[in-house]
Structures are given as structure tokens and as C-alpha cells.
Amino acid sequence: MRHISVRGQSMPLSPIRKLAPYANDAKAKGKTVYHFNIGQPDVETPEEMLKVLNEIKTKVIAYGPSQGIPEYQDALVKYYARYDIPLTRDNIMVTTGGSEAIIMAYTVCLDAGDEVLIPEPFYTNYNGFATATGVKIVPITTKIDNDWEIPAVEEIEKLVTPNTKAVMICNPNNPTGKVYSREELSKIVQLAIKKDLFIFADEVYREFIFNGEKHVSLLSFEEAKDRVVVMDSISKRFSSCGARIGAFVSYNKEIMKAALAYGQARLCPPTIDQMMAVKSADLDDKYYETVVGEYKRRRDAVLATLKEMKGVEYRVPNGAFYIVIKLPVKNAEDFIIWLLTDFDVNGETVMLAPAEGFYSTPGLGRNEARIAFVLNEEKTKRAMNVLKLGLEKYLEIQK
Amino acid sequence: MRHISVRGQSMPLSPIRKLAPYANDAKAKGKTVYHFNIGQPDVETPEEMLKVLNEIKTKVIAYGPSQGIPEYQDALVKYYARYDIPLTRDNIMVTTGGSEAIIMAYTVCLDAGDEVLIPEPFYTNYNGFATATGVKIVPITTKIDNDWEIPAVEEIEKLVTPNTKAVMICNPNNPTGKVYSREELSKIVQLAIKKDLFIFADEVYREFIFNGEKHVSLLSFEEAKDRVVVMDSISKRFSSCGARIGAFVSYNKEIMKAALAYGQARLCPPTIDQMMAVKSADLDDKYYETVVGEYKRRRDAVLATLKEMKGVEYRVPNGAFYIVIKLPVKNAEDFIIWLLTDFDVNGETVMLAPAEGFYSTPGLGRNEARIAFVLNEEKTKRAMNVLKLGLEKYLEIQK
Numbered sequence: 001m002r003h004i005s006v007r008g009q010s011m012p013l014s015p016i017r018k019l020a021p022y023a024n025d026a027k028a029k030g031k032t033v034y035h036f037n038i039g040q041p042d043v044e045t046p047e048e049m050l051k052v053l054n055e056i057k058t059k060v061i062a063y064g065p066s067q068g069i070p071e072y073q074d075a076l077v078k079y080y081a082r083y084d085i086p087l088t089r090d091n092i093m094v095t096t097g098g099s100e101a102i103i104m105a106y107t108v109c110l111d112a113g114d115e116v117l118i119p120e121p122f123y124t125n126y127n128g129f130a131t132a133t134g135v136k137i138v139p140i141t142t143k144i145d146n147d148w149e150i151p152a153v154e155e156i157e158k159l160v161t162p163n164t165k166a167v168m169i170c171n172p173n174n175p176t177g178k179v180y181s182r183e184e185l186s187k188i189v190q191l192a193i194k195k196d197l198f199i200f201a202d203e204v205y206r207e208f209i210f211n212g213e214k215h216v217s218l219l220s221f222e223e224a225k226d227r228v229v230v231m232d233s234i235s236k237r238f239s240s241c242g243a244r245i246g247a248f249v250s251y252n253k254e255i256m257k258a259a260l261a262y263g264q265a266r267l268c269p270p271t272i273d274q275m276m277a278v279k280s281a282d283l284d285d286k287y288y289e290t291v292v293g294e295y296k297r298r299r300d301a302v303l304a305t306l307k308e309m310k311g312v313e314y315r316v317p318n319g320a321f322y323i324v325i326k327l328p329v330k331n332a333e334d335f336i337i338w339l340l341t342d343f344d345v346n347g348e349t350v351m352l353a354p355a356e357g358f359y360s361t362p363g364l365g366r367n368e369a370r371i372a373f374v375l376n377e378e379k380t381k382r383a384m385n386v387l388k389l390g391l392e393k394y395l396e397i398q399k
Numbered sequence: 400m401r402h403i404s405v406r407g408q409s410m411p412l413s414p415i416r417k418l419a420p421y422a423n424d425a426k427a428k429g430k431t432v433y434h435f436n437i438g439q440p441d442v443e444t445p446e447e448m449l450k451v452l453n454e455i456k457t458k459v460i461a462y463g464p465s466q467g468i469p470e471y472q473d474a475l476v477k478y479y480a481r482y483d484i485p486l487t488r489d490n491i492m493v494t495t496g497g498s499e500a501i502i503m504a505y506t507v508c509l510d511a512g513d514e515v516l517i518p519e520p521f522y523t524n525y526n527g528f529a530t531a532t533g534v535k536i537v538p539i540t541t542k543i544d545n546d547w548e549i550p551a552v553e554e555i556e557k558l559v560t561p562n563t564k565a566v567m568i569c570n571p572n573n574p575t576g577k578v579y580s581r582e583e584l585s586k587i588v589q590l591a592i593k594k595d596l597f598i599f600a601d602e603v604y605r606e607f608i609f610n611g612e613k614h615v616s617l618l619s620f621e622e623a624k625d626r627v628v629v630m631d632s633i634s635k636r637f638s639s640c641g642a643r644i645g646a647f648v649s650y651n652k653e654i655m656k657a658a659l660a661y662g663q664a665r666l667c668p669p670t671i672d673q674m675m676a677v678k679s680a681d682l683d684d685k686y687y688e689t690v691v692g693e694y695k696r697r698r699d700a701v702l703a704t705l706k707e708m709k710g711v712e713y714r715v716p717n718g719a720f721y722i723v724i725k726l727p728v729k730n731a732e733d734f735i736i737w738l739l740t741d742f743d744v745n746g747e748t749v750m751l752a753p754a755e756g757f758y759s760t761p762g763l764g765r766n767e768a769r770i771a772f773v774l775n776e777e778k779t780k781r782a783m784n785v786l787k788l789g790l791e792k793y794l795e796i797q798k
Contacts, residue, residue, distance in 0.1 A: 001625055002564065002595045004653050008507035011660035017465065018663075044458045053452045053671065059443045061675075063640040066416065096495050096643065099665040107531050108407035112511050128664025132506050134533065165401065196401045226400055241462040242670025244495065244643075254403050261410035264417075265527025266498040270669045271641025272452065276460075 010131050015124050015357025022340040023351050031344050034375060034383035037353040039174070039321070041374045043239040043294060046287065048279045056272065064271045066263035068094025072274040075281035076247055085219050091249055093259045096269045098204050098233030098246040102126065105229045105248065106133040108258040109198050110165050116200070117159055117167040119150055121324060121358035121365055123174045123202065138164065139360040144326055147315050148178040153187050160195050167192055168200035169218070172208055175324050175358050175370040177317020179209055182216045189224045199224060204233040205320040207288050210296045219249070226252045238280050243273040295321050298373035298380045305384035309391060321373040324355050328395065332356070332369045335394055343390045350383045350390070409530050414523050414756025421739040422750050430743050433774060433782035436752040438720070440773045442638040442693060445686065447678045455671065463670045465662035467493025471673040474680035475646055484618050490648055492658045495668045497603050497632030497645040501525065504628045504647065505532040507657040508597050509564050515599070516558055516566040518549055520723060520757035520764055522573045522601065537563065538759040543725055546714050547577040552586050559594050566591055567599035568617070571607055574723050574757050574769040576716020578608050581615045588623045598623060603632040604719040606687050609695045618648070625651045637679050642672040694720050697772035697779045704783035708790060720772040723754050727794065731755070731768045734793055742789045749782045749789065
């Protein structure tokens with residue numbers, strides 16, 4: 001019997017989800033598991049959006065246009081106007097989650113064998129999309145010791161080969177929580193212009209900035225206007241992860257034409273979820289302030305405990321809702337499994353994501369883990385306490 | 400400025416959707432357009448499913464498991480049991496529409512450059528998915544003169560090359576309406592075993608059979624058990640095209656493992672749509688009989704007028720809800736555009752899908768068109784009358 005394809009065999013299991021069986025075992029044994037491993041917030045989906053579902057009167061759940069229903073495209077135009085990004089419907093393809101926007105960009109802009117530069121650690125699923133589409137990710141290594149900063153243009157240039165066709169950046173960053181300034185993003189833009197690259201900008205955490213700074217979208221660099229594709233999603237912004245609504249945004253007409261062709265093949269994004277998402281355009285500053293305030297309190301609760309944990313290194317994350325911490329252990333994954341299988345505090349334990357899967361350079365991140373601030377303040381405090389006690393115990397028995 | 404990728408440039412615009420601007424123009428001018436071109440039924444989504452939306456109480460639209468929510472996986476197990484296909488959750492990946500199931504099969508089982516044999520004419524979007532994934536479709540030409548039958552195994556064998564890795568079949572067939580018997584499917588199974596190929600079975604129209612015969616699933620061939628991937632969808636079966644819920648079904652463990660990895664990268668299919676789809680498992684025989692009866696009446700209404708149309712060739716379609724007709728014109732697309740731009744009967748006109756895009760052999764199907772039986776009986780009669788008068792007029796002015 002024939003084996004599956006090479007790319008099928010190479011598809012990586014998600015490092016965020018692969019430890020799920022250990023968590024399930026722990027739960028089956030009666031333990032409470034605090035999920036710091038996955039970016040599934042417990043924040044409520046806005047009532048205005050949920051209400052749409054309850055009031056739906058349509059008798060046929062029909063296909064929508066491949067580029068998205070016009071009402072939601074218009075809602076997105078209105079949303080981007082908040083950030084002084086002028087768009088028309090022609091610049092927007094509504095996608096099935098941010099995930100599809102990434103697959104679309106890799107497929108439409110890159111051929112198999114092409115290379116995309118991405119600062120590592122990076123959102124681990126970029127690997128899966130790259131494997132599926134035959135694209136090669138070339139990591140631009142960033143380091144905790146250097147506050148996860150992007151290296152100088154001259155440094156990145158050394159990574160460029162004749163196959164390099166794009167550079168991709170996630171801002172605010174998953175998993176580091178780094179928020180890039182206009183100056184730092186300029187490095188990426190300069191590089192892209194000099195080497196004639198596309199710029200893929202994953203900006204799904206646009207609002208999640210905790211130090212009062214304004215988000216800088218790659219779409220705001222006039223000199224690179226036609227190079228940029230923004231991948232967006234309502235998942236985190238409106239706590240609608242399961243709604244699978246994202247967007248693929250570009251000023252480049254050639255890109256948008258091909259994206260439409262791709263979009264026509266897969267017919268359309270989910271209709272009902274789009275109807276729900278339309279209402280997100282009506283949410284005002286107060287909504288965003290409340291949500292960002294909530295995540296800031298969670299982050300501060302994480303930091304308060306981290307400060308007390310001996311041997312743990314980290315940098316204060318100013319955005320998204322993640323932090324990568326360096327643990328005084330050999331292998332973070334072993335520690336995380338141990339937390340699930342062998343440790344609890346009054347029946348409670350905690351789950352993190354091993355950070356190794358967020359790196360593409362072999363060996364990097366092995367003693368690092370990602371924490372997602374997705375639990376409310378009280379639970380965050382309890383979970384962090386479990387983590388602190390767990391690490392102490394683990395270090396003790398490792399001696 | 401760099402151009403997009405070769406595959407991006409090669410993505411075909413959907414021949415089903417590409418004439419939409421002409422239809423929009425016609426509507427803007429006040430014409431009513433009967434849409435026979437797209438498989439969007441006007442049949443109502445079952446009330447039991449719609450009710451789920453109105454009663455949703457969840458406060459957070461959260462990610463579900465990558466393989467689908469367990470309740471819906473179980474609903475699918477129950478559904479397939481109706482057809483004596485015994486499955487467990489491990490054989491099922493819930494997908495974002497049948498579309499994603501096809502992309503998944505092409506990605507997980509085939510590498511770029513691999514070839515898949517498909518009887519043509521075939522569902523045109525297979526082309527888009529093949530272009531996106533680098534897979535080459537090799538057509539097995541079937542002909543109206545031969546009632547769209549699959550050629551003998553010895554004939555198909557001649558098309559097999561060292562790169563051939565799979566054979567794909569849509570049964571009941573879109574666009575021909577052909578329902579393949581066990582004997583005909585056996586040809587595909589024999590070929591697959593002899594040449595060590597995967598079998599991709601698009602069975603989204605499983606219930607839509609009008610001559611009382613039972614559907615034969617490729618999953619029911621014991622001798623090919625591990626070769627088969629079924630792509631499925633609730634779009635037509637439960638008139639839920641916009642819900643984007645499909646399934647990827649296989650007994651092959653290697654395939655299912657890779658499908659899960661692919662699924663983890665894109666996180667999950669839409670949560671709310673799955674909750675709605677759970678209720679489809681409760682629909683009984685009466686539901687299916689009613690729906691199939693409705694489509695049969697529509698088909699019969701189409702056939703009644705076709706019979707009166709001089710020079711039009713067709714075969715009675717026993718399944719799905721499509722028919723391919725051969726028109727006494729040079730170019731069916733020109734005729735369809737003309738219907739939209741230059742013709743109407745009391746302000747009404749009709750839109751078909753040019754069939755050329757359903758063929759992969761250049762030049763075939765140029766004088767053919769696909770009709771989708773998606774309008775109720777009365778509208779179907781009106782639309783067919785417009786088509787009949789339109790063709791008469793067109794032939795007259797072409798003289």
C-alpha cells in the first residue's frame with residue numbers, strides 16, 4: 001500500500017495541542033487544569049454579536065460572495081478607518097479565520113521552494129502552513145537577552161537568497177508579546193524594498209497593547225504599499241475564535257485578483273459568522289479599552305508571580321497576550337508533562353506550551369515555554385501559584 | 400515590483416462565478432435573472448438546525464477540537480451508519496466545507512507534481528484546488544454520446560504514469576448527474592489496486608438519486624478500504640451551503656494522522672455551524688424523501704422543456720441536481736452572456752454555467768452548459784421557457 005505524500009508525512013503536529021492527551025488524562029483523574037497553553041480567551045464574545053445568532057430569521061443558510069458578504073466588507077472598511085487605513089471592498093477578502101489568510105498568502109504570492117523570512121520564535125502554525133504549501137521558512141532569530149528585537153538590516157540581509165520572496169512579521173507578536181515600533185518595522189520595510197520582497201503582516205493582536213503606544217500597521221508605510229498583505233482575524237479581538245472569520249487585506253491588485261480566484265475555488269467563508277461579525281464594527285473605544293484593560297490585569301498578575309520565581313528569565317510583554325519565559329530546566333516539555341502527570345496543588349495544575357515548536361532553528365527554545373494570558377485574574381493568580389510551586393518541586397527532585 | 404507566484408497567476412477564476420458581473424448588470428437594469436448556474440438551492444435549511452442558532456446560549460464562541468466537536472463527530476457516525484458504513488471518531492475530520500476536505504486530500508496524500516485521474520467533465524473547482532496544491536489533474540474523458548460512462552479499465556490504464564497517485568470520482572456526479580453503479584465503480588477500484596492509487600470519493604450528493612437505486616459508497620469496497628478518502632459536505636444535503644461544514648473520512652490511519660496535523664494548523668472548523676449540524680443526525684427518512692422528491696420534480700420540469708428544444712442533446716440525469724446539455728451553438732459562453740445582456744422574456748432571463756470550465760482537455764465542452772436544478776418547480780418552468788425562447792431567438796439571429 002502506497003504511503004502518503006512527503007508533505008503529508010512532514011506536517012507537524014501542533015506543539016500547542018500535542019500535549020492535550022496528558023491534559024485529558026489529568027482531567028480524567030479529577031485534576032483541574034489551567035490552560036495557559038492555548039490562545040483561547042475566556043473573555044465573553046460581545047453581546048451585540050451573540051444577539052445576531054438568536055435573532056437570525058433567514059430560512060436558507062446560503063453561500064455568500066467569495067470575497068465576503070458586502071455588509072461585512074463594509075464593516076471592515078469602517079474598522080480599518082479607526083486606524084487611518086483607508087480601504088475599499090476591493091482591498092479585502094474575508095477569509096475562514098486568519099489561518100486561511102496565511103495559506104492564501106503563501107499560495108498566491110509564493111511558489112513551492114520559495115523562502116519567507118520570519119523572526120523566531122514565531123506562531124508555530126506558520127510551520128504547518130509552510131509545509132502544506134511547500135514554502136520554506138527561514139528564521140530571523142530574536143533573543144530574550146536582546147528583548148526580542150529584530151536584528152539590523154545588514155544582519156537580516158545575510159539570510160536572503162535568490163529564493164527569498166517575502167518577509168513575515170507578527171505585530172504585536174505571538175509568542176513573545178513584543179510590540180514593534182515604527183523604527184523597527186522600518187527595517188523590515190527597507191529590507192523588502194531593497195530585496196524586492198512581499199511583506200506579510202499578521203496583525204491579529206492590533207489592539208492588544210499595554211503601554212499606551214499606538215499600533216503601527218505595515219499598511220501605513222506608503223513606500224511599501226503594494227508589497228504588503230495583512231492577515232487579520234476577529235478571533236482574539238472579539239473573542240470569537242470558533243467563528244472562523246479572518247481577512248486578507250492588500251492594496252496590490254495582482255495579489256487581490258489571485259486571492260479572489262483562490263477564494264472562488266473554496267466558495268465562501270461562513271455566512272452566519274460573517275453576519276455576527278458585522279456587528280463588531282459598532283463596538284466603540286470603550287469596548288476595546290475594557291478588553292485591553294482586562295488582559296493588562298492578567299499580564300500584570302503573571303508578571304507579579306514571575307518576579308518571585310527564581311531562575312526564570314523573561315521580558316515584560318507590551319502586547320498580544322503571551323509571554324515566553326526561559327526556565328531553569330533542561331527541557332521545558334518534560335517539565336510541562338510532569339506538571340500534568342505528577343503534580344498538583346489541591347487538585348489543580350497548569351499547562352503551558354513548550355516554546356521549542358515556536359522556533360525553526362533546531363535546539364532553540366528547548367528550555368522556554370509560552371504562557372497565554374487567557375484566564376481571568378483570579379484564575380491566573382492561582383495558576384501562576386501552581387506554576388511557581390511546581391517549578392520549585394521539579395528543581396528539587398531533579399537535583 | 401515583484402510579480403506574484405506562478406501558481407497564484409495560474410489560479411483559474413471560477414467559470415461558475417465569472418459571469419456574475421453580466422448577471423449583476425442585467426439585474427441593475429431591472430431584469431430578473433434565474434440562476435441555474437450555481438448550486439445554491441432555494442430549499443429551506445431544516446428548521447431543527449436553524450433553531451439551534453436562535454437558542455444558542457454560549458457566552459464565548461470558542462475554538463473547538465481540530466477534528467471537530469465530538470457531538471458532531473458522533474452525529475456523523477450515526478449518519479454514515481444509515482448507509483451501513485461503520486465509522487468511529489478516528490475516521491472523521493470535520494472540515495470547513497467539502498472544499499477544505501479536497502484541499503486536505505490533495506495536500507496530505509499528494510505532492511506537487513503528482514497526478515490525479517478524474518473523469519471529465521468534473522466539478523470545476525477541482526482545478527483551483529489542484530493549481531493551489533501543485534497537483535496535476537489528468538482527465539478521463541467521458542462523453543454525452545456514451546451516457547457519461549467511465550471507460551474500460553484498459554483504457555484508463557493508458558493514462559497512468561509514474562506520477563499518478565490517485566483517482567478521484569464524484570458520485571452522483573457534478574456536473575453530469577450520472578449515478579455510478581457498483582460495476583462501474585469496480586473499474587475504479589480495480590485500477591486503484593492494480594496501480595496502487597488512492598481513491599478520492601466526492602459523495603456530497605449521496606442522497607440525490609432519482610431512480611430509486613441505492614447509493615454505492617467507495618467506502619463499501621472492502622478490498623480498497625485503506626485507499627479511500629471520502630469528501631463530504633452538508634451544503635446540499637441540508638441546504639446549508641453557507642455553513643461551511645464538510646468532512647474528510649478515511650479508514651487509513653496514516654492519512655488520518657496527517658489530516659489531523661493539517662487540521663491543527665488551521666485550528667478548527669466553525670463552531671456554531673457544527674452545533675447546528677449536530678441536529679442533522681436526527682432527520683429521518685421522511686426528510687430525505689421530501690428533499691429528493693422536490694429535486695426530482697425540478698429535474699422533470701427541466702427535462703420536459705429540454706425535450707421540446709430542437710438540437711439540444713442531453714442524457715437523463717439520475718442523481719445530484721445537475722445536467723450538462725449540448726447546445727446547437729458554437730460557443731455556449733457567448734450564448735449565456737447574450738442571454739444576460741441582450742435577451743429577456745417580460746423582463747426575465749436565465750443564467751447557466753458554461754461547461755468548458757468543467758473539462759480539462761482544451762476545447763471540450765465549448766458548446767455545452769450546466770443547469771443546476773436549484774429553483775422551485777414553478778421558477779424552473781419559467782426559467783426553462785426563457786431558455787427555450789432564448790435559444791430559438793439566438794439561433795435565428797446567428798443565421
